[in-house]
Amino acid sequence: MLYREAGQFKASYAADQAIFPIAQDRVLMAILLVVAAVVVPLTATQYLYTAILIPSLILALAAIGLNILTGYCGQVSLGTGGFMAVGAYTAYNLFIRVPELNLLLVLLAAGAMAALVGVIFGIPSLRIKGFYLAVATLAAQFFLDWVFARVPWLYNYSPSGSVGVPDLYVFGFPVITPTQRYLFILAIVALMALVAKNLVRSSVGRAWMAIRDMDIAAEIIGIRPLQTKLSAFAVSSFYAGVSGALWAFLHLKSWEPAAFDINRSFSLLFMIIIGGLGSILGSFIGAAFILLVPIFLNQVPPALGIPLSTATISHLEFMIFGALIIFFLIVEPHGLARLWQIGKEKLRLWPFPH
Amino acid sequence: MTQQSGRKIGGPLLKVQGISLSFGGVKALSDVSFEIRQHEILAIIGPNGAGKSSMLNVINGFYHPQSGTVTYKGATRKQMQPHEAAEQGIARTFQNIALFKGMSTLDNIMSGRLLKMKVNFFLQALYWGPAQREEIAHREVVERIIDFLEIQAIRKTPVGKLPYGLQKRVELGRALAAEPDLLLLDEPMAGMNVEEKEDMCRFVLDVNEEFGTTIALIEHDMGVVMDISDRVVVLDYGRKIADGVPDEVRANKDVIDAYLGVSH
Amino acid sequence: MELQDLYFLIEVIIGGLMAGVLYSLVALGFVLIFKASGVFNFAQGAMVLFAALPVVRLIEWGVPVWAAIAAAAAIMIGLAFVIERTVLRPLVNQEGIILFMATLGVTFLLEGLAQQIWGSEVYRLDIGIPTDPLFLGEILVNGFDISVAVAAGLLVAALIAFFQTTKVGRALRAVADDHQAAQSVGIPLNHIWIIVWSIAGLVALIAGIVWGSKLGVQFAMTFVALKALPVLILGGFTSIPGAIVGGLIVGAGEKLSEVYLGPIIGGGLENWFAYMLAMVVLLFRPQGLFGEKIIERV
Ligand SMILES: Nc1ncnc2c1ncn2[C@@H]1O[C@H](COP(=O)(O)OP(=O)(O)OP(=O)(O)O)[C@@H](O)[C@H]1O
Ligand SMILES: [Mg+2]
Numbered sequence: 001m002l003y004r005e006a007g008q009f010k011a012s013y014a015a016d017q018a019i020f021p022i023a024q025d026r027v028l029m030a031i032l033l034v035v036a037a038v039v040v041p042l043t044a045t046q047y048l049y050t051a052i053l054i055p056s057l058i059l060a061l062a063a064i065g066l067n068i069l070t071g072y073c074g075q076v077s078l079g080t081g082g083f084m085a086v087g088a089y090t091a092y093n094l095f096i097r098v099p100e101l102n103l104l105l106v107l108l109a110a111g112a113m114a115a116l117v118g119v120i121f122g123i124p125s126l127r128i129k130g131f132y133l134a135v136a137t138l139a140a141q142f143f144l145d146w147v148f149a150r151v152p153w154l155y156n157y158s159p160s161g162s163v164g165v166p167d168l169y170v171f172g173f174p175v176i177t178p179t180q181r182y183l184f185i186l187a188i189v190a191l192m193a194l195v196a197k198n199l200v201r202s203s204v205g206r207a208w209m210a211i212r213d214m215d216i217a218a219e220i221i222g223i224r225p226l227q228t229k230l231s232a233f234a235v236s237s238f239y240a241g242v243s244g245a246l247w248a249f250l251h252l253k254s255w256e257p258a259a260f261d262i263n264r265s266f267s268l269l270f271m272i273i274i275g276g277l278g279s280i281l282g283s284f285i286g287a288a289f290i291l292l293v294p295i296f297l298n299q300v301p302p303a304l305g306i307p308l309s310t311a312t313i314s315h316l317e318f319m320i321f322g323a324l325i326i327f328f329l330i331v332e333p334h335g336l337a338r339l340w341q342i343g344k345e346k347l348r349l350w351p352f353p354h
Numbered sequence: 355m356t357q358q359s360g361r362k363i364g365g366p367l368l369k370v371q372g373i374s375l376s377f378g379g380v381k382a383l384s385d386v387s388f389e390i391r392q393h394e395i396l397a398i399i400g401p402n403g404a405g406k407s408s409m410l411n412v413i414n415g416f417y418h419p420q421s422g423t424v425t426y427k428g429a430t431r432k433q434m435q436p437h438e439a440a441e442q443g444i445a446r447t448f449q450n451i452a453l454f455k456g457m458s459t460l461d462n463i464m465s466g467r468l469l470k471m472k473v474n475f476f477l478q479a480l481y482w483g484p485a486q487r488e489e490i491a492h493r494e495v496v497e498r499i500i501d502f503l504e505i506q507a508i509r510k511t512p513v514g515k516l517p518y519g520l521q522k523r524v525e526l527g528r529a530l531a532a533e534p535d536l537l538l539l540d541e542p543m544a545g546m547n548v549e550e551k552e553d554m555c556r557f558v559l560d561v562n563e564e565f566g567t568t569i570a571l572i573e574h575d576m577g578v579v580m581d582i583s584d585r586v587v588v589l590d591y592g593r594k595i596a597d598g599v600p601d602e603v604r605a606n607k608d609v610i611d612a613y614l615g616v617s618h
Numbered sequence: 619m620e621l622q623d624l625y626f627l628i629e630v631i632i633g634g635l636m637a638g639v640l641y642s643l644v645a646l647g648f649v650l651i652f653k654a655s656g657v658f659n660f661a662q663g664a665m666v667l668f669a670a671l672p673v674v675r676l677i678e679w680g681v682p683v684w685a686a687i688a689a690a691a692a693i694m695i696g697l698a699f700v701i702e703r704t705v706l707r708p709l710v711n712q713e714g715i716i717l718f719m720a721t722l723g724v725t726f727l728l729e730g731l732a733q734q735i736w737g738s739e740v741y742r743l744d745i746g747i748p749t750d751p752l753f754l755g756e757i758l759v760n761g762f763d764i765s766v767a768v769a770a771g772l773l774v775a776a777l778i779a780f781f782q783t784t785k786v787g788r789a790l791r792a793v794a795d796d797h798q799a800a801q802s803v804g805i806p807l808n809h810i811w812i813i814v815w816s817i818a819g820l821v822a823l824i825a826g827i828v829w830g831s832k833l834g835v836q837f838a839m840t841f842v843a844l845k846a847l848p849v850l851i852l853g854g855f856t857s858i859p860g861a862i863v864g865g866l867i868v869g870a871g872e873k874l875s876e877v878y879l880g881p882i883i884g885g886g887l888e889n890w891f892a893y894m895l896a897m898v899v900l901l902f903r904p905q906g907l908f909g910e911k912i913i914e915r916v
Contacts, residue, residue: 013493014486076715124897127904131658131718132855135847136900139893150884198481202489203464203471210454210465217452220414221532222440222469231475262841266722273719278456311738318730325723329716330708 019197036186041179049178050251051295056288057182057189058246063271063283064196065239070269071278072200073232074212075125079137080240081264082144085257086114087241088248089154092163095249096156103170103249107188107242114241115234117144122233126226129215141262148257164254181250188246192239197280199235208232209278273325276335285336293320363584364392366425367536367568373412373422375405375592382408383419384592390536395562396570397579397600400589401612406572407449409589410538413570414439414446426536440469445534447525449541449572455514459524462513463499466531467492499527503557519550526557537561539571543578551575555582580604588612625756630877631870636763638869639770640832643825644846645853645861646774647818652855654790654814655706656714660721663843664728665819667835669694670826671736674743674835683745687827694819697728702812729840738837743830766828773824774862777817781858786813848896854906864907868892 020026044053066080087110094106101109121140125133148154155163167176175184199205207228210218215225248255267290275286297313297320308316332338366389375383383405390396398406411417413424418433425431426442434442445466454462471492477485500506503523508516513524522542529537542558543551559582561567573579579586579600586603588596590612596603603609644662651659669690676686705720749762781787789805790813829839849868853860872888880887899907 013490013497017489017493074715076718124900128900131660131714132851132900132904134718135851135893136897138844138847139890139897142890142893146886146890150886195479198479199475202478202481202485203468203473204475204478206457206461206465207468209457209461210468213454213456214452216416216436217448217454218465219436220416220440220446220452221466221528222437224437266726269719269722312734315730315734315738318726319734320730322723322725322727322730325726326705326720329712329720329723330705333716 017201019201033190036190037183041183044179044182046178049182052288052291054178054182054185054251055247056284056291057185058243058251059268059271059291060284060287061189061192061246062240062243062268063275063287064193064280065236065243066268067272067275067278067280067283068196068200068208068239069232069236071272071276071282072205072212073208073229073236074215075122075229075232076131076134076269077137077236078134078262078265078269079121079140079144080236080268081260081262082141083114083118083237083240084244084247084264085144085148085260086117086237087111087244088255088260089148090114090241091245091249092165093154093156095165103168103175107245110245111238111241114244115238118233118237118240119230122230123226125229125233138262141265145257145261148260160256162254162256165249168249175250185246185250188242192242193280193284196235196239200280204231212278270321270325272335274321274328274335276337277333279334279337281340282335282337285340289336290321293317363394366390367392367427368413369425370409370413371423371425373409373419373424375408375412375417375419381592382417383412383589385422386589386592386594387422388587388594388597390568390570391585393562393566393568394584395558395582396568397583397586398570398572398589399574399576399579399586403591404589405592406589407540410446410540410570410572414444414538440532443532443535444538445529445532445536446538447522447529447540447542449544451518451521451525453513453521453525453528456512458510458512459505459516459527460496460500460509462524463496463527463531464492466528467496469532496527496531499530502530502560503527504553519546522546522554523557526554530561533565534567537567537569539569541572541574543573543575551578558582621756628757629759630873632757632759633763634870634873635866636760636767636869637873638866639763639767640825640829640842640865641845641849641868642862642865643770643773643821643828644843645849645865646777646858647821647825648846648850649853649855649858649861650777650814650818650821654793655811656717657706657721658714658718658855659724659818660718661724661728662818662822662846663840664725664732665694665697665822666826666829666843667837667839668697668728668732669819669823670743670830670835670839671732671741673745673823673827674741674830675736677743677745678741687745687823690823690826691820694823695816698812698815698819701815702808706811706815707808725840729837733837740834740836741830743827743835745827745831747828747831762832766832769824769828773821774858777821778858780817790814845892848892850906851896852899852907854908857906857908860906860908868895871895 015021020029040053062080062084065083066077069075069077090113091106091110094101094109117140121137124136128136149161155161167174169175170184173180175181200208207218207223208231210221210223211225211228211232218228219225244260248259252259271286271290272283273286274289275284276282294313294317297308297316301308328335369387369389371387373383373386374381386405386409398409400406408417412419415434415436415438423430423432424434426444454465457465471488473485473488477483500509503526505520505523505527508520508524513521516524526539526542529539539558543554546554555578558569558571562569571583583600585598586596586600587594588603588606588609590608595608595612596606598606644666647662647665648659651657651662672690672693673686676689677683681689701724705724706717709717709720747762747765749760752759752761752764781791786805790810793807793810826835826839829842833839833842845868846865849861849864851864852867853862853864872891875887875891876885
């Protein structure tokens, strides 16, 4: 009986168009934010931060980006890892070459550069569709992999090919301990998630979805296909770029190009399929889910007295992800986010089943 | 035949001249010319495969004819892109519904107003001030269309889940949202029962009368055609075989032959 | 140019063409499935691994070569049944992009499963393909490559004969053109899928054996198989000759770029050369070199 919208009349279109039209959802979101920003920092352990919270937030950001391109605009990309790399290496080069630049500006530039590269690789999307485009994005992935491994200037002639950054500060505040890093990342991700949500419920978002659902019909209502697709590529890659920079600077701290290889692209795609295509919330759920499965496999079976070899764990991971992808595509293409929604609907009607 | 009042049929809004279109060996249209006049309802009829849909596709820039020209609002061009046609005020519906299946009725119709929404990307990203005001202003227009088409109850339903007849209505709504000068309807009543057909006829007539929208529609149901159209163009095997007011066309021998020669 | 340089150039091209044959073999599997079911089967590369691993492991355990290959063939046909039942049938009439993503799932499932059952190391495969080097005049050619090229040629000839002359083959071609028409041929769509996926599985098996003999059977196969994707773009998704020619172009182009361009702009070009080539082709000929241009119906 708690989750009821009875008595909540939407008096205006503004209220009806709010992100969370139902009061309970607003409350839930507020609670979630308070927990994330206050309760977590008071209680979380180092492990929780570095193994789960920080990586899932950062990857959720990239997943939101990919979801904009694939889930909302219908253009499959297998190159997200490459765009993350562009962000990471742009940030790195700015950092070592213009050390006085504010970290936020560095992140912005990382996103902007990734957006630019994304747009360039998005150009074929005008003429090709679906899986043809997937192949073009693979071109981006492999080419970018190569660039960051073979162009020495980009990795500052580091003999090992791996690069790193020292402790970071923003406006003089340290972003060093896990708590500090977590809070900084949380702020950025929350803000960017809000922006993404705004975009997808505005006319840009409707144009993206129109292209996704039926591109020819989109054209007759005046949507310019190339511009629209490229805007999705730009926004998507911007998110990937910022996420890549965060991943490198605040999660890995030192890294090499392999951190952004094709496996990263695959796992991001899996996040949005399992989390929910065309759902911002789903991007978060998917990212957390994909990160938790290996942790679960590493810890739970041994705790139950079934020790698994590392090889077995990695194979199991492959099989579980593969099976889940198929499962969700068949049963619920809108992923875990949709299941969550269905749960809520049920709750809303409870205890009357209809 | 009902004679509509309160609107005056004017000069040609659109003229197609000598249009020929073929796909590989198939000649879809050969040397077709006719005009659509301001504020009229023009019906395009003809047996299956006559080239009716192809004609609409030429008009709104989907197909590019091998020869011939399209003159619209005084400007003559050999071809244009569909989005250019939309910018020029041409809207349409499709024979096989072409809605955005994953979006709600509301969003589908809202998307019809995309060209009228001007707020820039960054304000949309913030969903603030002008962006929010614009959304609401357009929402109000869209709500009027929803009321007009009597589809209030399915506002939030994803259109993929709607029955066929309602989908056709939503598609009309999306086209209307663009406030077009020329509305192209490809078999808007196909597959509907009598009641749905009557509703659709009423919508078409109301749009024409209230907003003065020029309408070209393809329809197989002769009763409907004779009832609502001001003029009729008949195509057969890609050629125009007749063009005139309904009564004339009905009496035309070529038309009778074409219809008798083809089984339906 | 010195004669010596010319010989070297020819050797490079021949070496590239031979690698190209392998790409063609994988691409062929893609084309077969795409033609008959409209599915872009990303799992073709994983199927190569899935087929080659049992062969190499069974031989290791003392099973005769022919029996190992027969067993792997049976596995691939079984796989076709399973995929039809669990993936294709539930997703019938879904959009291409959904099916494509589903085959991504199949890819991971197969990769995990194959390695879990058969092991995940690098295995040497030797089924007695002749490997003596051959001199054609002054030019040195690898005997193994010749054998492979001949085998691949036979395979393609067999496939074409199958498609042109048998009833099933004709039905498959009909289904590629028009699903309704195929139904009237009298073969249910499901059977056609199973047949095509089986054939693609067998093609994968052959590719796996050839490839495994050359480079060892290992997980990395699945990545090399990704090279078949640009081949498809070059050749067009529906053209068998396109797959062959595309493979040869990619193979030769890759080797040439590596040998002549590599020293200038840095090694590792073969990782992306084919893709970039494909991108450029896409920009100018979206339907590929051999595909047909279609105008969408509305
Ligand atoms: N994109 C296309 N590619 C190939 N042929 C086409 C294409 N579009 C139409 N045709 C062919 O052009 C001819 C005319 O088709 P069109 O759809 O215009 O007919 P129609 O009059 O609308 O018929 P119906 O009443 O069945 O809708 C047909 O022979 C059709 O097969
Ligand atoms: Mg038609």
